[in-house]
Amino acid sequence: MEVNNTFSPVDIATSGLRAHSKQIEVISSNVANARTTDVGNGKPYRRLEATFKTEDDGIEGVSLDKILTDMSDFPRIFDPSNPKADEYGYVSMPNVNVPIEMMNLTIATRAYQANAAILKRYQQMVETTLELLR
């Protein structure tokens, strides 16, 4: 019995867990910086988005491909008392939409749970198979 073949569902589920925990990290960065008006260069924070790719062709796990920046326009809010305001009294805010980030967080959490469920169920399947030995 080849050990590697037996464990491939475990490795695939593990790669899914890892990829989705990375996505949750990206989402938490977006939420934490939802009101960051200066990231060091005078510009507001730009929203990040994680993309996935398969590790190889065929039946393989998933890995993080790229962390892309969302290049959509910054929303401008009227706040003349803000020191960052321009001459018309408008401040550029990050292009993070917190309710949308919450939806993405729910999606990522469910995907993480699904991978954990596969890991657990596969262990149960192996145990069921080993019951046949008794």
Next chain:
Amino acid sequence: MINLNGNVTGTPNAMKSVWEAGSLMPKADNANARKLDFDNTIKAIEKYVSRVDELQQSSDMSIKDLLSSKNEDIISVVSAAAKADMSFKLLVGVRNKLIEAYKQTMNMPL
């Protein structure tokens, strides 16, 4: 004779050779071949034990690294523990089966 090889395609040939021999009972001149097979079984089990041991040790190491905050990746610990657990359960299952077979053989009235 215990065959740990999970190669399914090998089975029809073995069945056929038994069929051609005209009897399902093993013959006396097969004793040498059988001895070699049991030898192979023991060797396969030895290999499997060392692989299970490797998995157990890597699981142990990852738990130690996690607890000594050398490594903060809990997912790799879970994966290593799952692999070690499953392979150890298979080893225990095979061992129980072998010991059962041995006991049955020893209890055979002569």
